[in-house]
Amino acid sequence: MFSVRIQEAPFDAAAEVARLAQGRTDVGGIVTFTGLCRADAGADGAGLKALTLEHYPGMAEEEIERHVAEARARWPLLGAIVVHRHGRLVPGDPIVFVATASAHRAAAFAAAEFLMDWLKTSAPFWKKEERADGADAGGWVEAKASDDAAADRWARD
Amino acid sequence: MFSVRIQEAPFDAAAEVARLAQGRTDVGGIVTFTGLCRADAGADGAGLKALTLEHYPGMAEEEIERHVAEARARWPLLGAIVVHRHGRLVPGDPIVFVATASAHRAAAFAAAEFLMDWLKTSAPFWKKEERADGADAGGWVEAKASDDAAADRWARD
Amino acid sequence: MKILYFAWLRERVGLAEEEVAPPAEVATVADLARWLAGRDEAHAYAFENAAVVRAALDRRHVKPDASLAGVREVAFFPPMTGG
């Protein structure tokens, strides 16, 4: 079961995981990552009131599908699910969910981390912050060098 | 929220994850690993009918608690949950669950993989197989060199 | 040719998308960005720091020297911050 979805609605992580393992007995390990909106996510440490995620419809799905295909080429995956939300989210809200299934844990861990690292740097999503203090209403989150470095770990020359 | 439990009953992964994030806005990422009983887990590839997990009560909890303490010393964790089942399990059944929460994904991924690698080689659990063909009723699963190698990755001299 | 803008590029241009017909000498993504920047102040502002602007041709990431030949949809946007 391989699936990529972009949606505004919350997701049910347990239901997604159930889809990976249901009715099969060859899955030995399932890794999930859930990314959440943090209250202190702002660049200057000031409180965050909300994030609005803009995305490029069509390309977002296609780009993540390409990541999933690349992950399947690198590791023996039995399933993978990616759900990415868009729209307005407040601290504590889940933003992104990645789940990978494999016979063995190492492949599931590596593929989940690979998908997240790639998502961060090449999935066409952009975050705009609303600050709790109202001081800077409308700052676009800047890309982090640490995310580029994380994605570069997987580069193949 | 840090918690270690050894139990015969199934666990509810979604409820465990909810305990990690509930009511807080400083968690940016939650990684989970669920280990499942595979039908082809037998050494010779023959079908597996069931696994019985024996453990050392008392030491199993204490050993995993020590792993969690070590993980907290290495990474800035905001929460960690380990649930390990014992008793008789059939293919498709969840055996072990690890969840880690941190502000950033890299720490959550590393800590979850570290906990699983250590669990595999030093938590006092032993698996006995029942084969589907009944040919070898009562084989104890042998430890894998690959698991020792995985645990050694984390060694500090 | 359809042009899409996202995030602060969209805000600066003041449009989410537009149809343009650049002259034949506009052959690459970099050429197109320069040509668009020359259209008016809003576009100039959007492309003032061209080095940070990323592009996709028909929904695939490309480098500034990518050819526009046969392309139907061009998107310009800042570095991605999803996940």
Add this chain to the structure above:
Amino acid sequence: MKILYFAWLRERVGLAEEEVAPPAEVATVADLARWLAGRDEAHAYAFENAAVVRAALDRRHVKPDASLAGVREVAFFPPMTGG
């Protein structure tokens, strides 16, 4: 001193636990394993390949040269296969 056996060691010895009072010269885990192996055929079978047997003293993993001084509970078991 309480001795616990797990997995195939438990099956070979035929006991999950026993109380023993080894002589004073049994000072380490390795000494204790040798002493237990000499008790009867079942124990000898359990410890026949001593190199693969692991031990814990008072619920902590130890090496064969660990001292038994002050120890209340000794466990012998094969390499762990949890997770």
